[in-house]
Amino acid sequence: MPGISHRQDEEEFRGATGSLFRIALSPTIWAFHFLFCYAGAAVWCAKVGTEEGITFLRLSILGLTLLALLVIGWQGWHSYRQWAPHDNDDHVEGPHRFLGHAALLLSIISFVGVVYVALPALFIETCL
Amino acid sequence: MTRCGKQATRGPAPPAFLVLPLMLGACEGRQSALMPGGQDASQLFLIFMVMLGGAVVLWVALNGMFYYFTQVNRRHFALRHGNRIIIGAGVILPTVVVGALLAWGLSIMPSQRARGDGLVIRVNAEEWWWRVEYWPPGAEAPIASANEIRFPAGSRTELQLTASTYIHSLWIPSLGGKMDMIPGRQTVLTLHPDLEGFYRGQCAEFCGASHALMAFEAVVMAPSAFDTWLASQATPAAEPVTQDQMQGKSIFRREGCGACHTIRGTEFTGAVGPDLTHLASRASLAAGIMEVERDDLMTWIAHTREIKPQVAMPAYDWLSPEELAALAAYLESLE
Numbered sequence: 001m002p003g004i005s006h007r008q009d010e011e012e013f014r015g016a017t018g019s020l021f022r023i024a025l026s027p028t029i030w031a032f033h034f035l036f037c038y039a040g041a042a043v044w045c046a047k048v049g050t051e052e053g054i055t056f057l058r059l060s061i062l063g064l065t066l067l068a069l070l071v072i073g074w075q076g077w078h079s080y081r082q083w084a085p086h087d088n089d090d091h092v093e094g095p096h097r098f099l100g101h102a103a104l105l106l107s108i109i110s111f112v113g114v115v116y117v118a119l120p121a122l123f124i125e126t127c128l
Numbered sequence: 129m130t131r132c133g134k135q136a137t138r139g140p141a142p143p144a145f146l147v148l149p150l151m152l153g154a155c156e157g158r159q160s161a162l163m164p165g166g167q168d169a170s171q172l173f174l175i176f177m178v179m180l181g182g183a184v185v186l187w188v189a190l191n192g193m194f195y196y197f198t199q200v201n202r203r204h205f206a207l208r209h210g211n212r213i214i215i216g217a218g219v220i221l222p223t224v225v226v227g228a229l230l231a232w233g234l235s236i237m238p239s240q241r242a243r244g245d246g247l248v249i250r251v252n253a254e255e256w257w258w259r260v261e262y263w264p265p266g267a268e269a270p271i272a273s274a275n276e277i278r279f280p281a282g283s284r285t286e287l288q289l290t291a292s293t294y295i296h297s298l299w300i301p302s303l304g305g306k307m308d309m310i311p312g313r314q315t316v317l318t319l320h321p322d323l324e325g326f327y328r329g330q331c332a333e334f335c336g337a338s339h340a341l342m343a344f345e346a347v348v349m350a351p352s353a354f355d356t357w358l359a360s361q362a363t364p365a366a367e368p369v370t371q372d373q374m375q376g377k378s379i380f381r382r383e384g385c386g387a388c389h390t391i392r393g394t395e396f397t398g399a400v401g402p403d404l405t406h407l408a409s410r411a412s413l414a415a416g417i418m419e420v421e422r423d424d425l426m427t428w429i430a431h432t433r434e435i436k437p438q439v440a441m442p443a444y445d446w447l448s449p450e451e452l453a454a455l456a457a458y459l460e461s462l463e
Binding site for chain 2: 108112115116119120122123124125126
């Protein structure tokens with residue numbers, strides 16, 4: 001019996017490991033998007049100039065933002081299906097579904113975070 | 129016990145509550161962001177009022193719901209309804225409201241950095257005073273001043289800001305937002321004052337012992353009056369006329385004041401402290417904390433570091449009252 005239980009744990013853990021990585025995916029994209037936007041704009045403004053090529057810089061940030069939102073959106077949809085809130089009515093949320101639920105919430109926060117990070121680049125027209 | 133319980137739920141007593149409107153008097157004055165005197169301050173004032181109004185609505189709605197669900201309607205709600213309220217009012221509403229405010233605030237920022245209409249004023253933050261240079265369009269040399277910034281009304285002036293040793297921040301609440309002044313780099317702030325008058329500016333970034341005493345006068349003038357004033361600032365200093373003033377000038381020379389202060393048109397060309405060429409035309413002394421009049425000048429010269437901790441100018445406390453009076457008379461003649 002202990003052996004079977006151990007094997008069950010291992011299988012469950014293997015499934016959960018993938019979910020754990022997926023949980024971290026959206027916040028990680030948010031973090032890198034933040035880093036690339038701010039560090040990229042700072043380096044561009046310091047090295048290229050305060051007004052030269054600003055349109056290119058802003059379009060790059062826009063492109064990066066759309067890419068980040070696409071991946072986070074896809075991850076959110078995937079997490080929603082893993083959570084499957086309407087599949088059973090017994091209100092018991094096992095580890096697998098719980099991790100999907102948590103990943104979905106983190107994806108929503110990350111989505112909003114990425115939008116807020118990108119807003120200054122869309123509105124502010126110079127480096128000054 | 130019952131009595132105590134009743135008192136606890138009654139809230140603040142009426143007289144104490146009625147005193148609060150008296151505090152609104154603090155919103156007035158020449159250093160208030162709530163009394164805008166220019167385009168930039170007006171925009172910030174509008175943002176403030178909208179956010180204040182929104183905060184009042186949210187506060188009333190939140191407490192109204194709290195009251196409704198705990199006092200008026202105490203029946204149990206379905207989890208579904210509860211979740212809807214939490215997700216709608218607790219997640220979606222703040223996200224949309226904060227996002228909209230962020231977008232609105234950011235959309236105003238470019239106009240706060242719009243290019244000036246020609247006049248450039250360079251301000252360098254010293255310990256703890258302001259070195260000011262006026263560069264009218266086409267000027268090859270600046271017109272030097274200190275501790276006072278004058279603007280022509282109705283046009284946008286560009287302020288180029290730098291700092292000597294510490295980080296400071298220039299803020300004239302009635303005219304616009306604040307901007308940091310950082311050693312080794314230049315920041316730019318543009319202001320479009322409209323209402324003529326005297327305003328007060330203040331260092332808005334803690335910068336050391338005399339941070340709170342680092343203020344200045346901001347004067348908004350009619351364009352023609354500004355041009356006349358600027359032309360007079362470009363002229364050399366007035367020669368002393370009276371006996372007192374002449375004695376004051378010789379004391380100024382004897383004590384080595386000219387090693388630190390410039391008075392244009394004389395042999396005094398020091399650049400450590402403020403330019404004193406037209407000191408008496410300014411509305412304040414020692415960076416916005418005293419007046420340019422006999423008693424204040426005498427007190428300041430004899431007690432600099434008591435008045436302004438760690439300021440570079442030593443206290444000339446060995447001068448006799450007569451010598452101080454003569455020195456003050458000379459400085460008062462520098463109009």
